[in-house]
Amino acid sequence: MTDQDGLSSQAEPQLYTLGTVIKATAKLTVTPDASNPLLVHADATASTPMPSNGDTSGSYITTVSIDWGDGTDPYVQNSPVAPVPHTYAHAGTYYVTLSVTTGTLQYSTVQQQVTVPTPTAPPPPPLGGPTPPSGTAGAATVTRLGGGDRYETARIASRTQWKDGAAGGVVLARGDAAAVEIFGGAVAVTGPVETAVVKATGGHAA
Numbered sequence: 001m002t003d004q005d006g007l008s009s010q011a012e013p014q015l016y017t018l019g020t021v022i023k024a025t026a027k028l029t030v031t032p033d034a035s036n037p038l039l040v041h042a043d044a045t046a047s048t049p050m051p052s053n054g055d056t057s058g059s060y061i062t063t064v065s066i067d068w069g070d071g072t073d074p075y076v077q078n079s080p081v082a083p084v085p086h087t088y089a090h091a092g093t094y095y096v097t098l099s100v101t102t103g104t105l106q107y108s109t110v111q112q113q114v115t116v117p118t119p120t121a122p123p124p125p126p127l128g129g130p131t132p133p134s135g136t137a138g139a140a141t142v143t144r145l146g147g148g149d150r151y152e153t154a155r156i157a158s159r160t161q162w163k164d165g166a167a168g169g170v171v172l173a174r175g176d177a178a179a180v181e182i183f184g185g186a187v188a189v190t191g192p193v194e195t196a197v198v199k200a201t202g203g204h205a206a
Contacts, residue, residue: 022049022059024108028066028098031083037117039087040096042066044080047100047108051079063101069094091118 027046033039044064051060066075068086075084094116099109147153
């Protein structure tokens with residue numbers, strides 16, 4: 001290098017020591033919830049490097065992103081401090097993706113498959129008639145049913161006595177010549193029967 005007076009000099013080399021770059025490692029564990037089959041918990045707390053006391057290098061994880069694989073918005077946080085809950089709208093197989101980035105722009109990602117089962121349907125209500133009032137165990141219980149006409153009354157009586165799926169068959173009765181209202185609609189029976197059409201005459205099925 002030559003200055004304005006014609007004197008030349010050579011710059012001395014400067015040595016710089018760079019800090020050690022710590023690579024990021026994403027670690028993910030997705031656990032189904034014990035009580036809700038549509039709920040999962042994503043745990044990214046085993047990812048490294050985590051912040052430590054007095055560390056000002058910025059080489060630890062500064063951004064955490066969890067993509068649930070169902071089209072919803074990802075979870076984004078500064079650091080993985082606790083398991084993150086997520087509820088899926090439908091049963092199915094999903095791929096949960098964890099991405100972590102450090103302050104020195106080191107990046108890591110990992111993916112885990114999770115199968116969300118179909119929720120179990122609640123058990124059907126017990127079969128049988130109306131529940132007797134308190135204190136009347138063993139006593140006969142009379143429940144009055146009625147409709148706008150004998151046809152509606154028959155339908156109400158049939159639905160009350162036999163719940164969905166409880167009847168083994170159905171007898172279709174005509175009500176144009178019935179002396180008894182029960183003949184004015186469909187009557188369910190508990191045993192297997194052949195399809196039949198019943199016409200009531202003078203209170204008797206013909």
